[in-house]
Amino acid sequence: xxxxxxxxxxxxxxxxxxxxxxxxxxxxxxxxxxxxxxxxxxxxxxxxxxxxxxxxxxxxxxxxxxxxxxxxxxxxxxxxxxxxxxxxxxxxxxxxxxxxxxxxxxxxxxxxxxxxxxxxxxxxxxxxxxxxxxxxxxxxxxxxxxxxxxxxxxxxxxxxxxxxxxxxxxxxxxxxxxxxxxxxxxxxxxxxxxxxxxxxxxxxxxxxxxxxxxxxxxxxxxxxxxxxxxxxxxxxxxxxxxxxxxxxxxxxxxxxxxxxxxxxxxxxxxxxxxxxxxxxxxxxxxxxxxxxxxxxxxx
Numbered sequence: 001x002x003x004x005x006x007x008x009x010x011x012x013x014x015x016x017x018x019x020x021x022x023x024x025x026x027x028x029x030x031x032x033x034x035x036x037x038x039x040x041x042x043x044x045x046x047x048x049x050x051x052x053x054x055x056x057x058x059x060x061x062x063x064x065x066x067x068x069x070x071x072x073x074x075x076x077x078x079x080x081x082x083x084x085x086x087x088x089x090x091x092x093x094x095x096x097x098x099x100x101x102x103x104x105x106x107x108x109x110x111x112x113x114x115x116x117x118x119x120x121x122x123x124x125x126x127x128x129x130x131x132x133x134x135x136x137x138x139x140x141x142x143x144x145x146x147x148x149x150x151x152x153x154x155x156x157x158x159x160x161x162x163x164x165x166x167x168x169x170x171x172x173x174x175x176x177x178x179x180x181x182x183x184x185x186x187x188x189x190x191x192x193x194x195x196x197x198x199x200x201x202x203x204x205x206x207x208x209x210x211x212x213x214x215x216x217x218x219x220x221x222x223x224x225x226x227x228x229x230x231x232x233x234x235x236x237x238x239x240x241x242x243x244x245x246x247x248x249x250x251x252x253x254x255x256x257x258x259x260x261x262x263x264x265x266x267x268x269x270x271x272x273x274x275x276x277x278x279x280x281x282x283x284x285x286x287x288x289x290x291x292x293x294x295x296x297x298x299x
Contacts, residue, residue, distance in 0.1 A: 037076050039106045040087050045079060045096060048089040048123055056094055064094070065101035073099055076108040078126065080119060087111070090119055091126035121149045121159070128160050135191045136181050139170040146171075153252070168251050169195065175255070177203050180210050189213055192220035199227040201266045253277070260290040 077092025089096055090112060099107050112122070124141045127133060133141070145151045145159070157164045173184065173194055180197060183189050189197075193213050200206045209230065213223050250267055254277075257265045261279050269275035281287055 037108050038111055040079065040109050040111075042096075042099060042104055042107050044085070045077075045087045045089060045107065045109075046082075047093060047096075048091075048119070056097060061094065061098050061101060064098035068098055068102040068104065073104070073108055076110055078110045078112060078122075080112050088119070090123050117149060121145065121151075124149075125159050134185045134187075135170065135173055135194070136185050139173045142167055142170050143174060168255070171255055172198055172251055177207055179207060183210060183214065190220065193218075193223050196220060196223040196227045199224070200230050205230050260293065261286055 073095060075092070075095060077095050078090040079087040080090055082088055087109065092109075096107065124145055128138060128141055142156060142160075145156050146153070151159070153164050153167050157167050160167075169191075173181065173191070176184075176194060176197060180189070180194065184191070184194055189210065193210075197206045197210055197213075200209060209223070209226055212218065212226070218226070250269070254265050254267055257277070257279060261281050265280070266278045267275065268278075
């Protein structure tokens, strides 16, 4: 079945992994210990401004609200108490919104203490671990952990329980044009397709190939072959293998340089281990910013 091409509507169905029913505890509001559950008036709860998820599927929320009306809220949310006496969501905003739709007046919650940065880190990590985020939302969450919580990729890998190479692959998705990122979020192409598109160093060609993948329902393998021909149109007339597989350290170099040169960076490596890095800069400002960064780190 032909899939719609880029530029049309998108939707994402995000579900919670609820597995045990919750019974109303006797714990009083605001008196929960770190391991206990308290019930909080829903009117006292406010959304988390650091919530990494930006969209919620309304049909899925309605379905969860219907379930809550019948069974109650299965999985408590996690909040922190603010100086004003309200409770700010750390994780579980989808459940909170569904509980509102269901007409609940109280909601079960874990109450934690966290400053703003600690709360941001906690919210992102818990969302990555517990929620079915799409690949772009995960990539944006990783980027926020790096930039706003000053975490290295190694530290972030420890926090979320993933390999560093996995972190690198997600971050590379943010180098793709916005239209392709939206296609990933809409489920029109997979992360495997996106990795194939990253092998093409021209955005116009990336978009063209992305549309072909969607319209022709190409497999990841077929997409990789097309990407290879686009990147090396004369490869068949030369040696069978001109480049070797790059490990994560090469992609990390590209990502770092790309921050200063608007992602206009390409790297080629031959089968003997040598290669080249090409930087395309848009003006003196990009060079000046890159020089300042080098001087700041004493490189």
